[in-house]
Amino acid sequence: SLTSKLDAIFKKLKGRGKLTEQNIKEALKEVRMALLEADVNFKVVKDFIQSVEQRAIGQEVMASLTPAQQVIKIVRDELTSLMGHGEERINLSGSPPVPIMLVGLHGCGKTTTAGKLARYFQERKKRPYLIPADVYRPAAIEQLQRLGQELGVDFYRPEPSQAPLDICLKGREFALRGGYDLMVIDTAGRLHIDEALMLELREIKASLKPKEILLVADAMTGQDAVNIAKNFNERLGIDGVILTKMDGDARGGAALSIRAVTQKPIKFIGVGEKLDALEVFHPDRMASRILG
Amino acid sequence: FLGKKTIDEGLLDELEGLLFAADLGVKTSDQLLEGVRQGLKKGELKEPDKVKEFIKQEMLRILRSGEKPLFIDFSQTRPFVFMVVGVNGTGKTTTIAKIAHQYSSQGRKVLIGAADTFRAAAVEQLEVWANRVGADLIRQSRGSDPSAVAFDSIHAAKAREIDLVFIDTAGRLHTKVNLMEELKKVKRIIGRECPGAPHEILLVLDATTGQNAISQAKLFNEVIGVTGIALTKLDGTAKGGIIVGITEELKIPIRYIGVGEGIDDLKEFNANEFVQALF
Numbered sequence: 358s359l360t361s362k363l364d365a366i367f368k369k370l371k372g373r374g375k376l377t378e379q380n381i382k383e384a385l386k387e388v389r390m391a392l393l394e395a396d397v398n399f400k401v402v403k404d405f406i407q408s409v410e411q412r413a414i415g416q417e418v419m420a421s422l423t424p425a426q427q428v429i430k431i432v433r434d435e436l437t438s439l440m441g442h443g444e445e446r447i448n449l450s451g452s453p454p455v456p457i458m459l460v461g462l463h464g465c466g467k468t469t470t471a472g473k474l475a476r477y478f479q480e481r482k483k484r485p486y487l488i489p490a491d492v493y494r495p496a497a498i499e500q501l502q503r504l505g506q507e508l509g510v511d512f513y514r515p516e517p518s519q520a521p522l523d524i525c526l527k528g529r530e531f532a533l534r535g536g537y538d539l540m541v542i543d544t545a546g547r548l549h550i551d552e553a554l555m556l557e558l559r560e561i562k563a564s565l566k567p568k569e570i571l572l573v574a575d576a577m578t579g580q581d582a583v584n585i586a587k588n589f590n591e592r593l594g595i596d597g598v599i600l601t602k603m604d605g606d607a608r609g610g611a612a613l614s615i616r617a618v619t620q621k622p623i624k625f626i627g628v629g630e631k632l633d634a635l636e637v638f639h640p641d642r643m644a645s646r647i648l649g
Numbered sequence: 650f651l652g653k654k655t656i657d658e659g660l661l662d663e664l665e666g667l668l669f670a671a672d673l674g675v676k677t678s679d680q681l682l683e684g685v686r687q688g689l690k691k692g693e694l695k696e697p698d699k700v701k702e703f704i705k706q707e708m709l710r711i712l713r714s715g716e717k718p719l720f721i722d723f724s725q726t727r728p729f730v731f732m733v734v735g736v737n738g739t740g741k742t743t744t745i746a747k748i749a750h751q752y753s754s755q756g757r758k759v760l761i762g763a764a765d766t767f768r769a770a771a772v773e774q775l776e777v778w779a780n781r782v783g784a785d786l787i788r789q790s791r792g793s794d795p796s797a798v799a800f801d802s803i804h805a806a807k808a809r810e811i812d813l814v815f816i817d818t819a820g821r822l823h824t825k826v827n828l829m830e831e832l833k834k835v836k837r838i839i840g841r842e843c844p845g846a847p848h849e850i851l852l853v854l855d856a857t858t859g860q861n862a863i864s865q866a867k868l869f870n871e872v873i874g875v876t877g878i879a880l881t882k883l884d885g886t887a888k889g890g891i892i893v894g895i896t897e898e899l900k901i902p903i904r905y906i907g908v909g910e911g912i913d914d915l916k917e918f919n920a921n922e923f924v925q926a927l928f
């Protein structure tokens with residue numbers, strides 16, 4: 358673990374007398390390694406280490422009897438504060454049905470997460486409505502409808518060859534008439550570099566003015582997490598993030614990358630394939646997981 | 650290259666950045682850069698261009714060993730059985746459709762077994778693809794035993810004189826022991842009903858995945874043995890560099906790369922093109 362690695366380094370260094378700035382920098386190389394092994398973006402790691410170095414080269418570490426623990430504490434605190442505050446709520450202000458839109462790359466878990474969110478609100482005595490706006494993937498609409506059926510949550514039934522924007526507009530009419538509290542819009546997976554599909558999202562945003570545009574991202578995403586998050590945030594604008602597949606053994610460094618480049622909160626994590634597998638995000642737990 | 654006239658720490662830093670950005674991962678990047686440092690010490694790499702060339706050649710050396718396309722001799726092996734596996738959402742179902750389409754267009758009779766009996770509309774998704782590529786589909790009700798679907802698929806394939814069978818399995822995290830056990834059973838049933846099968850166990854990896862792809866490949870290989878890899882979503886901005894370390898360590902052939910959502914968006918892996926794209 359990182360703690361044992363740092364302990365070993367400092368044990369070796371303390372034998373040579375007083376700790377120097379160079380000693381601290383050596384120790385931080387281990388931290389850098391841990392973050393890179395966790396898939397945190399290379400540039401984000403560089404910035405992070407620089408900011409931590411400032412604090413770590415202070416007197417408190419140099420004169421400490423337990424420098425390894427001091428460094429770990431500084432790193433962990435810094436990482437946790439970068440992760441955000443946790444317990445971020447979904448914005449349900451405004452007149453119902455409040456629109457929540459899920460976006461992201463292919464296969465990251467949007468449709469499943471739409472089902473999970475519907476269940477989350479149902480548990481809190483709200484009436485959610487599901488809008489399946491993915492017209493491209495075979496049986497995507499059916500997939501969301503099945504999840505709705507499983508939960509007893511109502512959903513819009515698109516016409517054959519109805520376009521995504523129209524599905525959202527007509528879906529909203531139904532949701533309005535039906536007196537639902539919120540609507541969760543599932544969109545098709547798309548590349549952040551696909552101009553036409555990013556435009557499609559902007560059009561839906563302009564028409565429906567979602568209170569929450571949530572980027573759904575896979576916890577095992579590598580260095581590309583910065584490109585994905587930056588582009589979705591710049592070209593569309595996101596209000597928050599849901600990190601999926603956290604039930605695996607990916608360290609999840611993508612979380613730090615996404616936070617660093619968007620400053621948007623991670624609101625939930627997906628922790629399984631079933632519809633009850635949605636948890637609130639805990640910044641301190643994520644920090645520990647990333648550090649390893 | 651990188652605007653440098655001399656080789657210095659700055660150049661090595663920039664190189665390192667390039668390797669990391671391409672998702673080569675810590676272990677493989679360190680390995681390649683160590684090779685560079687050795688070359689510099691021995692005075693073998695004198696200009697920045699030579700350094701870049703060295704790294705490229707090293708990667709090519711590793712990846713060429715993985716450049717092994719699948720050649721099926723149907724006169725020897727019929728039906729030829731694919732078992733397609735991988736973690737959730739990597740593109741297994743879509744990749745099956747693409748490969749099936751290739752063989753179906755060559756006049757081969759294809760059958761697909763919908764052994765993802767868990768996920769909502771998994772079978773329906775495959776049904777659409779099977780219709781599009783002209784493949785038979787074997788399915789059972791949702792929640793049924795995937796091994797039962799595999800069993801039915803093998804028997805139907807023999808009865809209908811099918812050339813090629815694809816068993817589509819549910820996405821599963823490699824860390825879920827019970828799900829990996831399920832996969833073992835599917836493989837065992839396939840082998841029992843068709844000795845020698847599955848002839849290709851294809852692991853589908855997503856190019857946007859980071860170093861977790863290494864654990865995925867290792868674990869799937871450990872549990873059921875992987876004979877081929879398909880690397881999908883290379884049409885994005887992710888470079889899929891993690892495949893370098895995987896190839897070096899596990900020596901599994903890289904059969905295909907996925908470059909889009911369409912039925913034709915499948916290519917054979919080419920080491921040269923892959924390395925060019927990284928730089």
Ligand SMILES: Nc1nc2c(ncn2[C@@H]2O[C@H](COP(=O)(O)OP(=O)(O)OP(=O)(O)O)[C@@H](O)[C@H]2O)c(=O)[nH]1
Nearest residue numbers: 463464465466467468469546602627628629737738
């Ligand atoms: N283990 C695990 N699997 C998940 C989680 N969230 C989603 N999945 C699985 O990931 C796969 C992809 O989920 P989908 O909901 O279809 O993903 P998507 O983003 O809608 O995919 P596209 O619409 O094709 O872009 C499915 O097998 C899901 O069951 C999670 O938190 N943990």
Ligand SMILES: Nc1nc2c(ncn2[C@@H]2O[C@H](COP(=O)(O)OP(=O)(O)OP(=O)(O)O)[C@@H](O)[C@H]2O)c(=O)[nH]1
Nearest residue numbers: 463464737738739740741742743820882907908909
């Ligand atoms: N851009 C791009 N998208 C792809 C590629 N391959 C698959 N996809 C998309 O990735 C998403 C998931 O594909 P699936 O075939 O459902 O993946 P899967 O592994 O079968 O998913 P599960 O069965 O849920 O584990 C879909 O939106 C596909 O269209 C590819 O090469 N490029």
Ligand SMILES: [Mg+2]
Nearest residue numbers: 467468491497
């Ligand atoms: Mg979907």
Ligand SMILES: [Mg+2]
Nearest residue numbers: 741742765820
């Ligand atoms: Mg599938």
